[in-house]
Amino acid sequence: MTSTSDTPRILVTGAGGFVGHHLVEYLKKQGAWVRGVDIKKPEYSQTSADEFLLLDLREKHNAETATAGVDRVFALAADMGGMGYISSHDAVILHDNTLINTHTLEAARKNGVQRYLFTSSACVYPEERQEITDLAPLKEEDAYPANPQDAYGWEKLLGEKFCQYYRQDHGLETRITRFHNIFGPQGTWDGGREKAPAALCRKIATAKLTGNHEIEIWGDGEQTRSFCYVDDAVKGLHLLMNSDYAEPLNIGQDRMVTINELADSIADIAGISIIKKHIPGPQGVRGRNSDNTRLKKVLQWEPEVSLETGLRQTYEWIESQVQKQLES
Ligand code: NAD
Numbered sequence: 001m002t003s004t005s006d007t008p009r010i011l012v013t014g015a016g017g018f019v020g021h022h023l024v025e026y027l028k029k030q031g032a033w034v035r036g037v038d039i040k041k042p043e044y045s046q047t048s049a050d051e052f053l054l055l056d057l058r059e060k061h062n063a064e065t066a067t068a069g070v071d072r073v074f075a076l077a078a079d080m081g082g083m084g085y086i087s088s089h090d091a092v093i094l095h096d097n098t099l100i101n102t103h104t105l106e107a108a109r110k111n112g113v114q115r116y117l118f119t120s121s122a123c124v125y126p127e128e129r130q131e132i133t134d135l136a137p138l139k140e141e142d143a144y145p146a147n148p149q150d151a152y153g154w155e156k157l158l159g160e161k162f163c164q165y166y167r168q169d170h171g172l173e174t175r176i177t178r179f180h181n182i183f184g185p186q187g188t189w190d191g192g193r194e195k196a197p198a199a200l201c202r203k204i205a206t207a208k209l210t211g212n213h214e215i216e217i218w219g220d221g222e223q224t225r226s227f228c229y230v231d232d233a234v235k236g237l238h239l240l241m242n243s244d245y246a247e248p249l250n251i252g253q254d255r256m257v258t259i260n261e262l263a264d265s266i267a268d269i270a271g272i273s274i275i276k277k278h279i280p281g282p283q284g285v286r287g288r289n290s291d292n293t294r295l296k297k298v299l300q301w302e303p304e305v306s307l308e309t310g311l312r313q314t315y316e317w318i319e320s321q322v323q324k325q326l327e328s
Contacts, residue, residue, distance in 0.1 A: 009033045011067060011113075013057060013104060014076030015049055016040040018187035019119070019179075019233055023074060024049045026234040037066040038077065044186045044321075058096055063103035067111045074237060075104050075118050080152065081193030083218075086123070087282040090151035097152075101159045109170050117175040117241045118163045120248060122288055123153035124178060130285035133224045133258065137291035140178070140248050149285055160248055167246055175240050180252025180290040184230030184310060185317035190325075197227055197311065200263050201318035208272045208319070209326055215274050218281025221260035226253040226289045229310030232303035236295075245298045252290030253303050265308060269315045 010027055014020035015036025027034050028048045036049035039056050055062040057077050067073060079096040080086065086093065101118070108116050125138045126147035148154050156178075163174035183197035190202055203215040228251065236251040257265075260276065267274045292302050 007031065007033050008072060009035070009070045011035045011037060011070040011073045012049070012076060013037045013066065013073065013100075014078060015047060015052065016042050017076065018184070019182055019230060020074075020076045021045075021047065021186060022184065022230045023076070023234045023237060026238060030238070035066070035070060042186070057104055058099040060103045060107070063107035064110065067104065067107040067113055069111070070113060072115045072241060073104065073108050073113050073117065074241070075101065075116060077104070078119070081188070082195035082199065083282040083284045085193045086150050086152045087284070094151040094155050097155045098158065101155075101162060105162055105166055105172075109166060109172050113172065115173045115175065115241060116163065116166075117177070117237060118159050119237075120156040120160050120176055120178045121153065122178050122180040122250070122252065122290065123150065124148050124157045124160070125153075125288070127285060130288050133222055133287040135224075135287040135289065137254055137289040138250070139291040140250060140294055143248070164246070174246060175243070176246075176248040177237065177240055177251045178248055179228070179233060180250060180288070181225050181227045182230055182233045183227050184314055187230070187314075189318045189321060196225070196259060197262065197266075197314060198318060200259075200266050201311075201315045202322060204263070204266045204270050204272070204274060205315070205319040205322040206326075207274060208270045209322060213272060213274050214277050215263065216277050216279050217259060217263060218279065219259075219283040220278055221263065221276060222258050223283050223285075224256045224258050224287040224289065225262075226256050227262070227307055227310070228253045228290075228303050229305035229313075232305050236299070236301070236303065239299045239301055243299060249298060250290045250292060250295055251303070252292070253307070254290050254292045255307060256287070256289040257307065265311055266315055269308075269312050270319070
């Protein structure tokens with residue numbers, strides 16, 4: 001079904017989550033009509049979606065309800081979290097995300113959706129390409145021969161293939177991005193699913209507010225990553241959806257830092273000195289960075305917000321959350 005007016009009708013799945021919530025805000029500012037779908041409402045502020053449906057997309061009939069009457073789908077819903085979660089929930093992640101993606105894509109096809117964007121991940125890249133800290137940035141073609149570290153990455157690869165075959169066999173215009181560590185305010189910052197930037201902001205805010213400046217870091221902290229601010233991520237999604245490019249495309253920053261450097265930057269923003277205590281814990285691959293050659297060529301754009309600017313926004317928001325928690 002197509003919209004009857006010029007206003008695009010857009011579904012964002014996972015709209016109760018971190019990136020989905022920010023994407024809904026962005027699309028509303030662009031003038032779209034937006035339906036958000038998730039199993040939960042956004043935790044930290046009201047959604048700006050025109051309609052928000054609480055639906056479990058592991059169920060086929062819910063996916064059909066979710067995709068009815070929309071022109072475009074941003075498929076963000078997923079069972080996911082930081083390394084602590086991903087490395088210890090392989091079976092449930094594979095099960096849930098396969099059902100979510102299979103049902104949402106098929107329902108979109110049945111309902112005549114015109115464009116469908118799937119959010120894949122840098123976790124698809126093979127483990128053996130990421131065994132050193134100072135590795136070459138990952139190009140899209142590096143994904144094969146495939147050997148992702150966890151079930152989360154295997155499922156994302158399958159989701160990518162689903163999109164490519166639905167485009168080939170059914171003519172559904174699909175778009176695929178591979179996100180590299182998106183961070184920002186209003187993301188999960190405690191409870192076990194939080195990722196490294198949010199976890200470190202929480203630990204450093206707690207250190208500042210309690211006066212105990214020792215913070216725990218999983219491993220030696222020399223593992224490397226690049227981090228992309230959420231405003232850039234949603235802009236990249238919007239540009240990719242509107243582009244003609246149907247192959248997987250990295251969206252991430254290409255500035256690699258160690259986890260120790262990330263912690264030091266956050267401590268600088270907090271205005272405290274910290275004592276790092278290195279403890280055993282899941283670390284994921286040893287190094288990972290985004291090669292943005294194709295991104296720049298295809299979208300004539302790349303992420304613009306510096307790590308320091310993004311971390312400041314994120315830290316200030318998480319410090320206010322920790323403050324509230326300590327007072328309650
Ligand atoms: P998030 O966990 O904050 O959001 C995902 C949302 O999906 C959650 O709100 C969750 O409730 C919802 N969901 C889970 N199961 C569902 C179900 N059965 N039915 C309906 N909704 C369900 O994650 P995010 O950081 O916003 O990530 C968005 C997307 O981008 C995900 O697909 C994720 O795999 C992908 N991604 C994110 C990053 C990152 O750094 N944030 C990196 C790579 C890929």
